[in-house]
Structure formats: C-alpha cells, structure tokens
Amino acid sequence: MDQYQEELERLRQRIRELESNLERATLPQLPLDLSWAVEFFHYSPLETIVVDLEGRVTAYNIAKQKSKGRLPKIGDRMYRDYAAEHEIDMYAELMQCIENKKTKTFSALKYHNKYLRITISPFPKGAIIVSQDVTEQKLTEEALRQSEARYRNVFNRVPVGLFSISKTGTILEVNQTLVQILGYPDKQRLLQDHFWARCEVPNLLDKIQETFLKEGALKDFEIPFRRFDNQSIWIRVNARAVKDEATGELLHYEGVVEDITARKYAEEALRKSEQEKALILSSVLEVVTYQDLNRRIIWANQLAGEVFGVSPIQLEGRYCHELWEKSSTPCPGCPLPQILETGLPQRSEKQTPDGRFWFCRGYPVRNDQGHIIGIVEVHLDITERKKAEEEKAKMQQELFQAQKMEAIGTLAGGIAHDFNNLLTAIQGCLDLALTKTEEGSSLQKELLEVQKAAHRASQLTKQLLLFSRRHPIRFEPVLLNRIIGDLLSMLHRLIGENIEISTFLDPHLWSVLADSSTIEQVLLNLAVNARDAMPHGGTLTIKTENIVLDELYCKMVPEAKPGRYVRISVTDTGIGMSQEVVSRIFEPFYSTKKPGKGTGLGLAVVYGIVKQHNGFIHVYSEPGQGTEFKIYFPAVEKQPKPISPVSIRLDQLSGHGERILVVEDEDAVRDFTIRALEKYGYSVHAVNSVKEALNAFRREKGQFDLVFTDVVLPDETGVSMIGDFLKIKPDLKVLLTSGYTDTKSQWKAIQKWKFPFLQKPFTLVDLLQTVKKALAG
Numbered sequence: 001m002d003q004y005q006e007e008l009e010r011l012r013q014r015i016r017e018l019e020s021n022l023e024r025a026t027l028p029q030l031p032l033d034l035s036w037a038v039e040f041f042h043y044s045p046l047e048t049i050v051v052d053l054e055g056r057v058t059a060y061n062i063a064k065q066k067s068k069g070r071l072p073k074i075g076d077r078m079y080r081d082y083a084a085e086h087e088i089d090m091y092a093e094l095m096q097c098i099e100n101k102k103t104k105t106f107s108a109l110k111y112h113n114k115y116l117r118i119t120i121s122p123f124p125k126g127a128i129i130v131s132q133d134v135t136e137q138k139l140t141e142e143a144l145r146q147s148e149a150r151y152r153n154v155f156n157r158v159p160v161g162l163f164s165i166s167k168t169g170t171i172l173e174v175n176q177t178l179v180q181i182l183g184y185p186d187k188q189r190l191l192q193d194h195f196w197a198r199c200e201v202p203n204l205l206d207k208i209q210e211t212f213l214k215e216g217a218l219k220d221f222e223i224p225f226r227r228f229d230n231q232s233i234w235i236r237v238n239a240r241a242v243k244d245e246a247t248g249e250l251l252h253y254e255g256v257v258e259d260i261t262a263r264k265y266a267e268e269a270l271r272k273s274e275q276e277k278a279l280i281l282s283s284v285l286e287v288v289t290y291q292d293l294n295r296r297i298i299w300a301n302q303l304a305g306e307v308f309g310v311s312p313i314q315l316e317g318r319y320c321h322e323l324w325e326k327s328s329t330p331c332p333g334c335p336l337p338q339i340l341e342t343g344l345p346q347r348s349e350k351q352t353p354d355g356r357f358w359f360c361r362g363y364p365v366r367n368d369q370g371h372i373i374g375i376v377e378v379h380l381d382i383t384e385r386k387k388a389e390e391e392k393a394k395m396q397q398e399l400f401q402a403q404k405m406e407a408i409g410t411l412a413g414g415i416a417h418d419f420n421n422l423l424t425a426i427q428g429c430l431d432l433a434l435t436k437t438e439e440g441s442s443l444q445k446e447l448l449e450v451q452k453a454a455h456r457a458s459q460l461t462k463q464l465l466l467f468s469r470r471h472p473i474r475f476e477p478v479l480l481n482r483i484i485g486d487l488l489s490m491l492h493r494l495i496g497e498n499i500e501i502s503t504f505l506d507p508h509l510w511s512v513l514a515d516s517s518t519i520e521q522v523l524l525n526l527a528v529n530a531r532d533a534m535p536h537g538g539t540l541t542i543k544t545e546n547i548v549l550d551e552l553y554c555k556m557v558p559e560a561k562p563g564r565y566v567r568i569s570v571t572d573t574g575i576g577m578s579q580e581v582v583s584r585i586f587e588p589f590y591s592t593k594k595p596g597k598g599t600g601l602g603l604a605v606v607y608g609i610v611k612q613h614n615g616f617i618h619v620y621s622e623p624g625q626g627t628e629f630k631i632y633f634p635a636v637e638k639q640p641k642p643i644s645p646v647s648i649r650l651d652q653l654s655g656h657g658e659r660i661l662v663v664e665d666e667d668a669v670r671d672f673t674i675r676a677l678e679k680y681g682y683s684v685h686a687v688n689s690v691k692e693a694l695n696a697f698r699r700e701k702g703q704f705d706l707v708f709t710d711v712v713l714p715d716e717t718g719v720s721m722i723g724d725f726l727k728i729k730p731d732l733k734v735l736l737t738s739g740y741t742d743t744k745s746q747w748k749a750i751q752k753w754k755f756p757f758l759q760k761p762f763t764l765v766d767l768l769q770t771v772k773k774a775l776a777g
Helices: 002-024 035-043 062-066 090-100 135-157 176-181 187-192 204-215 261-270 274-282 302-308 320-324 335-342 383-434 442-468 480-495 516-533 551-556 602-612 667-679 690-699 718-728 747-753 764-776
Strands: 047-052 057-060 104-111 114-123 126-133 161-166 171-174 217-226 232-243 250-259 287-291 297-300 346-351 357-366 372-381 476-478 499-505 511-514 538-549 563-572 616-621 627-636 659-663 683-687 706-710 733-738 757-759
Touching (some): 047 062, 090 104, 090 126, 114 135, 171 187, 176 187, 176 250, 204 217, 232 261, 287 302, 335 346, 335 357, 335 372, 357 383, 476 480, 476 516, 480 499, 480 516, 480 538, 511 516, 511 627, 516 602, 516 627, 602 616, 602 627, 659 667, 659 690, 667 683, 667 764, 683 690, 690 706, 706 764, 718 733, 718 747, 733 764
Parallel strands (some): 499 538, 659 683, 706 733, 733 757
Antiparallel strands (some): 047 057, 047 126, 104 114, 161 250, 217 232, 232 250, 287 297, 287 372, 346 357, 357 372, 476 511, 538 563, 563 627
C-alpha cells in the first residue's frame, strides 16, 4: 500500500500546484484534463475522504462506500457528527493538521475491534483523509512480540547457560544464567568481553576448532574458567555448528554451558584420603556407595550403614543388590549397564521390599585415562513424598466421587419431581374414586390395592428426594422413643411374623433436633435391610440410650465432636457382611440383593439423612454374625411439643364456596385439584401459567380467597407471582406446592416468607386439610 500513498501524495502536490496556477491565471479556462486524478481518487483501494476547512465531509471514494463501518454523510463534521470511537480526539487532530498545513500519520489507531492507519493530508481547501486497515499486521506484530517474550523468558530462565557465537568469534547472544555462571555484573559486559580468553586452558580455541573439524561438535567439553570476579570454577560446554541447510555454509555456533564446579570438587574429594572421604560423605543426607564394575561396594557413607543396620565398613565387599533387594541377581533397572554403555549419569525410582521408595542416581567414576572404573550410587528416600502424592491422588478421587454423587443427586431429584406430579394425579383420582365406591365391594378392594402401589411408589420417590437432598427438612425438637413407638405396628407388618422385634428404649432419653419423617425413613430402611438379611427369621433389636463422647473418643472417630448424643442401635441376627461389603454399603445404587429385590438407595438415604442431622453412623458386621448399626444424633435441651390425637373426616374439610385460583401446568394434577375442590364445596378458577393467572387476577379484581400455585411454572416461578399478587392484595391467602425443594423451586424463599407449602405427591385428605388450614391462617 505504500506505493499508493506515495503516488497519492505526489498527486496532491500536483493538484496544489495546479490550483495555485489556476488562482493566478487570467485565462477563463486552462487546457488541463484532471479526470484521471478524479478516477484515481474514486478507484483507489484505500478508504479516502475529502473534508473542507471546517472538517465537513465533501466527498469519499468507492472504497469508503464499500467499507463495513458507518458511512459519514456529506456535510458531516468528520469524527464529530457521527460515531467514531477512536482512542484519541481525531477531530482535534484533523483541525490541527488543516490549521498547521502539515501531514500527519497515525500508524495504528484502535477503532472498535480493529486497527487503522490514518493519514491526514491538508490542502488549501481542506484535507484528504486516507484510512488503511492494519489489524492483521498489528495482531501479527503483537503475536510475534508475545512469542518473542515467551521465548526470551524461557531462554533466560533455563538452569543452564546458553550462548551463540559468530563464525569469527563475536558473541551474538547469551542468556541471564550464563551471565550469572561466568560472574559478569550484567549481560552487556559479557557481550563486550571475549570470555573465552578467561578459560584457563592454553590454546583453547585451537583445541575447539580441532574438535569441531573432527567431530562436528563439542560434547561434554570440561574447562577450568576464571570468572569475571576472578573466582575459579569448572564449566562443561556442549556446542554445535549451525549451517545453512541449502548451502552448508557455516552460519554461527550455539551451545550450552553448565557450572560443574561442585561435581569437580566431588571428584577431587574422591582422590583424597579415606578419612577425608568419610568426613565428607558422612555429612551427606543421602545413601552414597562407591562400587566396582562387579557391583561390589568399595566404600559407603554413614547413612548407608544406618539404613542397612550395620557399620559402613561391614558393607564393603558386599553386593549392592544383596542389600537393596535381598537378591542374588542385579536389581531391576540397575544403572551400571546404562552407565557403561553411554558413559553418562543415570537416574531412576524404585521400591525396596521393605516398602520404601528411593530416588536413585548413578554416576560413572573415571581414572586419569578417562576409563570408567566404577560407579557412585546416591539414594534419596522419597517415601514421604510418595505418600503425599498418593494422598493427593486419593483426595482427587474423593473430589471426583463427590462430584459424581452431586450429579446423581441432581438426576434423582429431577426424576422424583416428575414422578411426584404423576403420583399426585394417581393418588388424588384414586381417593376421589374411593369416595364413590361401596364399602366392601370388589371395586373398592381393587382400588385399595392400586392405592397401596401408589403409596409404595411415593415412598420410592421420597427416597430419591432424600438421597438427592431435595426433600424439605423441618427440624424441631423430637423424642426418638416417640417416633419408634409410632412406627412399631408398621414395622411388624413390614418385616413379617417370622421376625421378632425387641426394643430397649431409655425412658429418660434426651431430645434431638430432627425431622420426624426422615428419621422414620431411616428406621424403615434399616428394618427392611434387616428383614432381607434374615430370610428364615430372627430378631430385630432397637435400642436407644443417652451417651456423652469425650475428647479421647473423638480423636479415634474423626466424624465425632465432644458432647451429648442420643444413640440408636439397630441390630439383626442375620447373615452379616464381609468388610469389603461394609466398606461400600453407603454407596448409591450399590446392592448385594438379586435384580429386582432392591434399589441400592436405602442405606445411601440413611447415610445422607444422618449427615443432614449433623450425626454419624457406624456399622459392625461379620459373615454369619449379624449386623449392628449405631447412629449418633446430637442432643438438645429444648423439649418437643406435646401431641394431641386428632380424628378428621372428609365432610369436616369441606368449603363454603370460597373462591380459589389454582395455577398448575401439569394437566392431570390440575384436573384432579379442580374436581376435588369443587366436590368439597369450593369455587375453583384454574389456569396453567403465570400469564393466565395474572390476567385472571386482574379480570376478577383480585376477588379470590386463596391462590394455590405450583412453584415451578413454564413462564415464571409461583413465588414471584405471589409477590406480585400480594402487592395488589396484601391480605391474600396463598398455598404453594412442588414435587421437590431445591434452588429452582425457591425453597429458601418459601421458608423465609413462611408461605404454607404442600409437598407432592399429596392425597385428597392432604389437599383438603392444607387448603382449610391455609384459608384459616
């Protein structure tokens, strides 16, 4: 594009000259044809706009017309009368260029999500503005800058020195690590110096060149070096020649420098006296042994003796694999063969028969002629690190399991919600049908059987809700003895005549803060589990007692906290369980029963309920010895409310013409609700959405005694709808219902505003009783 800009600038200059000549000419016309300039302006590939001295648009070319941006109108003040979201005040810049008669170029102005190169060129009657999209160039430059920054960051952070030298010996580039290794104060000083001259080897460059000619590279070239601060060190250099792939011409040299001073000192220490060796090696907190090529230990440090339970001298002459693996053959992964083959240090990890983990490094030991005469093995005990890694893996697995449980809970809650809607319609219609049948008729018996099946189905959905923690929990002080006493008759029917139930209930039992219905579910599930474990009969024992847990007990049981507890023990004389089964019984959908005999939810629900009550549960079982569940609930001081028995007949629950607005999107549930309420004396207006409910409420001017609504509706929530109604009619009575209670059903809001709530599935009696109570409240 630069050639177009140069040509355009030349044309502008020519136009200025012609205009100046025209102004000075006395002839009415000049024989000049400027149509080519006009065509160039219109057909230029660059977006071009012409403005007058006030910055108003007088013309723009085809490229501007085709641009995706907003097209300015003729007469608009450029950059002011239409949206032009540049990062600077372009109108001010434009007027300054016109005033100063100086061309100005903005190389990369950000405009929305792109970058523009804008040139403002003034001429006597205004200015020409040329725009060029340089977004791709800008993004490419930015990507290149980031890439170079990443490369530079890695280049400077690697733990070895890196360098690049021209074929004439000029240092081209080094990293920060090399600056530190060679002791220079900064990179610039190193680049200006000829650091090879500091190598304490005569004729070093000649030797390097000779090596390159013979081998084509420097491999493990070890050199004594005097640092810039005059400190003597040893460095190891690996370098290669970089050549042009096409021509083979030498371009430069590049390589790696390592500070091997420590290793050189270690090698020097190996040549010192045995006393010095023992002194040095005894200070190393790793197991160090020096072995010959037959794997016999020549010497060992103090820690090696401590690890193997003998003095270091007693290790000399023994085979290393005899000590580590208690074996007569070399250890798996022995570093010696690899060291002899490659001449390089080796490293590996291994586990010894005693269960410990070791990080093993093997180093070749060379004589003055460079031949390998033995190896030094260094072992670091990494058992604790391995345990930490295993613990981390275990925690990650537990996190995965928790996430899986949450996903299963969400699915279970959703299924239960849909089932509860169906069961509400089934149970309700059954109740209505039973009111029309004769007592003792065959039809009544058949309907009662269907009613029992529906009740069992509702219990299953209740367990799903309990498992998914979407069942409404209402905590209040309760006596567990009272709950057990109320359940006994049901338990006898549930488990059969061949199982005896024994109870040992503490008459002075403390109260607990609990939800009675979920505690009943715990006892029912444990009783069913016990029944299935005693197919030929037996004894089910239920015991309650007060217990105080002290600090010592709580240290042994992580779930426990010191304090007062009420303990329920449920014991059977059944077939018992293995420890493997016990470890999994609380997993959802895990069951040892035959297909069709169990859902695998019972004990998972028990575990979830106990946790919701801040309690904990222990299981004791052995094959053939029966099973005992011990459940601990925190005790409270507050006493439960006294219970007075109430007998209710359907005719006592009838209404007296009260007007009820029913909002329910499930057709079957809505139909049952309408028929039930109308049958028992209520006037019902039913709709299936919030929109219809609002219309009905306005149309009837709010003349409803009660609004009975589902919480989750297709177009809005019942809670928000009730809020709108209460603004219109503050004394309006309301009743809400839902298949389950979670975030979607706004259970917390229902509890906060203390709205009456009817849990699905509900029976005819539940419906009439709750409506009656809501109207009275």
